[in-house]
Amino acid sequence: MSLKAIKYENHNLEILDQLLLPAQSKYINIKGVEDGWKAINKMQVRGAPAIAIVGCLSLAIEIQNDKVESKKDLRQDIEGKLNYLVSSRPTAVNMKKAADELIALANQLYKDETVTIDAMKAKFISNVEAMLENDIADNKAIGENGAKEILLKMPGDSLVRILTHCNTGSLATAGYGTALGVIRSLHAMKRLEHVYCTETRPYNQGARLTAYELVHDKIPATLIVDSMVGALMKQRNISAVVVGADRVATNGDTANKIGTYQIAVLAKFHGVPFYVAAPFTSIDKKISSGDHIVIEERPDREVTHVGEHRIAAQGISCWNPAFDITPASLIAGIITEKGVFLPQQLKEQFN
Numbered sequence: 001m002s003l004k005a006i007k008y009e010n011h012n013l014e015i016l017d018q019l020l021l022p023a024q025s026k027y028i029n030i031k032g033v034e035d036g037w038k039a040i041n042k043m044q045v046r047g048a049p050a051i052a053i054v055g056c057l058s059l060a061i062e063i064q065n066d067k068v069e070s071k072k073d074l075r076q077d078i079e080g081k082l083n084y085l086v087s088s089r090p091t092a093v094n095m096k097k098a099a100d101e102l103i104a105l106a107n108q109l110y111k112d113e114t115v116t117i118d119a120m121k122a123k124f125i126s127n128v129e130a131m132l133e134n135d136i137a138d139n140k141a142i143g144e145n146g147a148k149e150i151l152l153k154m155p156g157d158s159l160v161r162i163l164t165h166c167n168t169g170s171l172a173t174a175g176y177g178t179a180l181g182v183i184r185s186l187h188a189m190k191r192l193e194h195v196y197c198t199e200t201r202p203y204n205q206g207a208r209l210t211a212y213e214l215v216h217d218k219i220p221a222t223l224i225v226d227s228m229v230g231a232l233m234k235q236r237n238i239s240a241v242v243v244g245a246d247r248v249a250t251n252g253d254t255a256n257k258i259g260t261y262q263i264a265v266l267a268k269f270h271g272v273p274f275y276v277a278a279p280f281t282s283i284d285k286k287i288s289s290g291d292h293i294v295i296e297e298r299p300d301r302e303v304t305h306v307g308e309h310r311i312a313a314q315g316i317s318c319w320n321p322a323f324d325i326t327p328a329s330l331i332a333g334i335i336t337e338k339g340v341f342l343p344q345q346l347k348e349q350f351n
């Protein structure tokens with residue numbers, strides 16, 4: 001059975017509480033927008049696509065049970081609550097893009113006099129529910145496109161060794177994953193020799209989530225500490241690095257989990273191709289470079305503690321940016337559901 005970060009059936013939404021993994025696998029009920037906002041902000045659910053899907057589904061549930069009388073009130077409710085959900089975490093673009101598209105849909109349905117309030121509700125909810133299957137389809141295509149791209153550069157039927165960072169699998173999406181989707185596809189093609197995943201301090205997405213997914217799928221993998229990336233590239237003949245993205249600018253600059261930038265610099269030094277795997281829902285056509293991406297800063301406690309255990313001296317100050325920006329110049333290709341693009345080719349996809 002594949003891992004599911006999100007369970008949605010008959011207008012009932014549950015998420016796997018990722019703060020408890022891998023020790024405890026517990027689903028919690030999301031009853032509406034406030035629950036959704038809190039679960040995203042606390043990182044009980046995380047990952048750019050998963051954030052957007054859970055946020056929008058949390059609103060769909062409310063609308064399903066809404067007693068609102070007029071289309072005007074419904075439209076207003078939709079816009080206000082989507083904008084509130086966008087405030088849960090600032091860096092990933094997916095929630096913002098989904099909100100903009102759904103607000104445009106609500107405006108269009110509101111203005112169409114042939115659409116009743118019940119029809120408006122039903123249309124809105126079905127568009128949100130479609131996000132689940134659309135994301136899985138995107139990820140399967142990303143996996144296929146990315147695996148083929150990496151194998152293009154490999155002689156004969158040789159096997160590949162991949163390094164990945166953070167968690168970009170079924171626990172960051174509706175299923176299969178982006179960078180981890182590429183790894184799953186390479187494994188399915190029997191061309192994957194080994195995966196190395198970084199622990200990804202301080203939230204430990206790699207140690208707690210990616211390792212969990214790789215063990216679950218019986219994919220040969222080794223967990224490394226973030227500071228081992230340079231030594232790994234020097235000693236282990238890494239074929240490629242594949243990471244996810246939270247927001248890609250049209251010039252290819254990419255915001256991703258903190259630590260991605262230094263991995264890209266090391267990859268350039270060691271001649272290892274560095275790929276970003278992301279659906280078009282993670283590409284922000286409104287920004288021209290990474291300079292315009294807001295980087296979320298998270299609480300000190302995520303650095304000073306592991307769970308309830310304090311590991312840093314009381315009184316030390318911390319800096320805890322959750323993301324960094326990898327410049328397009330360090331990226332060999334951006335792997336999407338529509339194909340693999342050089343960073344400089346991305347902009348023309350939006351003309």
Ligand SMILES: CSC[C@H]1O[C@H](OP(=O)(O)O)[C@H](O)[C@@H]1O
Nearest residue numbers: 046047048166172244245256257
């Ligand atoms: C498939 S998006 C995964 C992306 O999201 C992660 O960030 P967070 O765990 O803080 O939501 C990380 O940047 C991953 O690359």
